[in-house]
Amino acid sequence: MGTEPNTELRDFLHTRRAKITPAEAGLAPQPGARRVPGLRREEVAQLAGVSVDYYVRLERGRHVNVSESVLDAIARALRLNELERAHLFRLARPTRRRPRTLPPQRVRPGLRLLLDSLTEVPAIVLGRRMDILASNRLGRALYTDFEALPARDRNVARLIFLDDSFRSLYADWDDAARGVVSSLRLYAGRHPHDPALAELVGELSIRDADFRGWWADHDVFERTHGTKRYHHPLVGELVLGYEAFTAADDPEQTLGVSTVEPGSPSAERLKLLASWTGPTEQKSVAGTRTPRA
CATH class of the missing domain: 3.30.450.180 (Beta-Lactamase)
Structure with missing residues (x-):
């Protein structure tokens, strides 16, 4: 059986590209009506310099060995700030742990x-x-x-x-x-x-x-x-x-x-x-x- 999809990564990437217009990303206008808000998946792939198939698998949360250079390229393509970039890296490399109760916190x-x-x-x-x-x-x-x-x-x-x-x-x-x-x-x-x-x-x-x-x-x-x-x-x-x-x-x-x-x-x-x-x-x-x- 395959691993479960990384839904947090999937949803984060989807919402980020939905917030950027092609003009904001520096892409030339394309004829015809757009069916999705923001960028298409293939446009993000183009901007990041990766194949469309690779990016689609990543956004679906099914790519478990994504490299730092690819994450950097995607962060630039989606115009993420430093906080968003760090969040992307954490989501793309989740810890393989079972749910556990964290110890209580105490104020010094x-x-x-x-x-x-x-x-x-x-x-x-x-x-x-x-x-x-x-x-x-x-x-x-x-x-x-x-x-x-x-x-x-x-x-x-x-x-x-x-x-x-x-x-x-x-x-x-x-x-x-x-x-x-x-x-x-x-x-x-x-x-x-x-x-x-x-x-x-x-x-x-x-x-x-x-x-x-x-x-x-x-x-x-x-x-x-x-x-x-x-x-x-x-x-x-x-x-x-x-x-x-x-x-x-x-x-x-x-x-x-x-x-x-x-x-x-x-x-x-x-x-x-x-x-x-x-x-x-x-x-x-x-x-x-x-x-x-």
């Missing part, structure tokens, strides 16, 4: 002390699958009291798609949610056999149409800094920056720290939020959680 005591020392801005530590491993007092005040949630629910993806109060916190929910899906896609490329990821993606795909559609897009991008807008039920609109730092000894733990412009209305509102939440707060000030059915 030093990182926990650093987190708690950040008293003027929200901060959280994210782990695999965007699990929330730890948060400081203002992080819980801004989002929700993660520590009061069942362990299974301490996950940004579950909250942003399935919890209405968490969802309503984001002024630009679509953008934030698409970023979450992209992060999960990148994680899936690194850990394709993680059963907890399969369970999470399956649940979100069934329960949320937006997630289902964006997951099928196979988009991958990474945001390590930027700006987010929030509608907080107690203090109103907040415009906060964010910076993400990955632990050198554990690349799957990320410290996310919010920033705020000194003297801005958001800075004053953040101070007000901090004054309303003591160090022993027991529940979220963002309101009662309202999980979606």
Whole structure:
């Protein structure tokens, strides 16, 4: 019996070529109507300098010994950025492992002390699958009291798609949610056999149409800094920056720290939020959680 097709590679290549027009790829216009969006398979093969049959087998996920030079040529043909290129290489060379449960993650005591020392801005530590491993007092005040949630629910993806109060916190929910899906896609490329990821993606795909559609897009991008807008039920609109730092000894733990412009209305509102939440707060000030059915 032959090996199972590499469906992740198949779908990634298909969605990438669908996003590029012949003009963007530098191809001369061809007469007649086009039946597919983006590039045809034979056009990708031409641009990459491989045979059409070779590329068709690769896109069908049935080529198991693809060389680095061929992957580089295809990445150039599809105009992949560095992050997409790295994702392509991981998908094309998957590990031959059975699904296995990964060991629990623990936040180092030093990182926990650093987190708690950040008293003027929200901060959280994210782990695999965007699990929330730890948060400081203002992080819980801004989002929700993660520590009061069942362990299974301490996950940004579950909250942003399935919890209405968490969802309503984001002024630009679509953008934030698409970023979450992209992060999960990148994680899936690194850990394709993680059963907890399969369970999470399956649940979100069934329960949320937006997630289902964006997951099928196979988009991958990474945001390590930027700006987010929030509608907080107690203090109103907040415009906060964010910076993400990955632990050198554990690349799957990320410290996310919010920033705020000194003297801005958001800075004053953040101070007000901090004054309303003591160090022993027991529940979220963002309101009662309202999980979606």
